[in-house]
Amino acid sequence: MAGLFLMSTAFGANSPDGIPGNGTPRSSALHNVEYAQANGAALFLDANIPEAPRPVPAAIIVHGGGWVRGDRSTDVGPLFAPLARAGIAWFSIDYRLSSDISQFGAAIQDVESAIRFVKSHAKEYRIDPDRIALIGESAGGQLAAMAALNPAPGTQVMAVVAFYAPTDLVKLAKTSEFVPKQIRDSLAGTPFEQLLLARLGQLSPIENVKTGAPPFLLIHGTEDAMVPFSQSRAMCERMAAAGASCELFPVRGGGHGIRWWEAARPAEAEAYKREMVTWLKDQFAHAGKRVS
Numbered sequence: 001m002a003g004l005f006l007m008s009t010a011f012g013a014n015s016p017d018g019i020p021g022n023g024t025p026r027s028s029a030l031h032n033v034e035y036a037q038a039n040g041a042a043l044f045l046d047a048n049i050p051e052a053p054r055p056v057p058a059a060i061i062v063h064g065g066g067w068v069r070g071d072r073s074t075d076v077g078p079l080f081a082p083l084a085r086a087g088i089a090w091f092s093i094d095y096r097l098s099s100d101i102s103q104f105g106a107a108i109q110d111v112e113s114a115i116r117f118v119k120s121h122a123k124e125y126r127i128d129p130d131r132i133a134l135i136g137e138s139a140g141g142q143l144a145a146m147a148a149l150n151p152a153p154g155t156q157v158m159a160v161v162a163f164y165a166p167t168d169l170v171k172l173a174k175t176s177e178f179v180p181k182q183i184r185d186s187l188a189g190t191p192f193e194q195l196l197l198a199r200l201g202q203l204s205p206i207e208n209v210k211t212g213a214p215p216f217l218l219i220h221g222t223e224d225a226m227v228p229f230s231q232s233r234a235m236c237e238r239m240a241a242a243g244a245s246c247e248l249f250p251v252r253g254g255g256h257g258i259r260w261w262e263a264a265r266p267a268e269a270e271a272y273k274r275e276m277v278t279w280l281k282d283q284f285a286h287a288g289k290r291v292s
Contacts, residue, residue: 006007025050036113057131058089064138141165145205169200215245221254
C-alpha cells in the first residue's frame with residue numbers, strides 16, 4: 001500500500017468531475033510517505049489527494065533552497081491551497097541536498113523517482129497518470145525542468161511550472177553577485193573553471209531545450225536580485241526557437257520567493273495562483289495528446 005497515512009480530511013463543495021465550485025474538494029492528506037531510497041537514505045513526500053468519482057490530475061512539487069537546503073512543507077506552502085481548490089492532487093517531495101560539488105545534479109534522479117512512484121501508484125491515489133505536471137521553485141525549478149526536458153523511461157510529464165528558476169547556470173555563475181568575486185577570480189583561467197562551467201552547462205535547462213519538450217509556464221518576479229528575470233525570458237525565447245511552448249508570467253515588483261510575495265505582494269500573489277491553476281487546467285484538458 002505504499003505507506004499511506006490518512007491524517008485529515010478537508011470538506012468543500014465538489015463538482016461532478018472533482019473540480020470545485022465555490023469550495024474545496026474533499027481530500028485525504030498524506031504525510032511522510034517514503035517514495036524512494038537514494039544512497040541508503042529514505043526520501044519522503046507529503047500529498048493531498050482530492051476525493052472525486054474519476055481520477056484527478058496531479059502536480060509533483062519540488063522545493064527550492066539553492067540545492068543545499070529547503071523544506072517540502074514550508075518553502076512551497078503557498079501552492080498547496082490553490083491546487084487543492086482546483087481539484088488537483090499534489091505531491092511535495094524531499095530530494096538529496098548537495099553537500100559538495102560532486103553531488104550537484106543528483107537530485108534530478110530523485111525527481112524522476114518521484115514521477116515513477118506517483119505513476120506506479122496512480123490507481124491507489126486515484127490520479128490520472130497521463131495528467132501529471134511538475135512544479136518547481138527556484139533550485140527546484142531547475143531540477144523539475146531538467147527532469148522534464150530529458151525524461152528517463154517512465155518519467156514523461158505533461159507540463160512544467162517553474163518559479164524563478166535558474167535556467168542558465170553558466171551565466172549565473174559568471175555574473176551573480178552572490179558568487180564572491182574573489183572566488184570567481186581565483187578560478188579564472190584554470191582547468192577546474194572549464195570543468196565546472198562545462199558541468200553547469202550540462203545542467204542548465206536552457207541548454208537542454210529541444211523540439212517535443214512539454215509546455216512550460218515560467219513565473220518570475222521582475223525585481224528578482226538572486227535569479228534575474230532575464231533568465232526566464234531567455235528560456236522562453238529558446239523554447240520558442242525550438243518550437244516548444246513556453247509562457248512567461250511576470251510578478252511585477254516581485255523579488256525572490258513565493259513566501260516573500262505572500263507578505264509583500266499579496267495582490268500579485270493571488271494573480272500568479274490564478275494564472276497557475278488556469279494554465280494547468282488548460283494543459284490537463286489535452287490529456288493523451290502529448291503524453292503516452
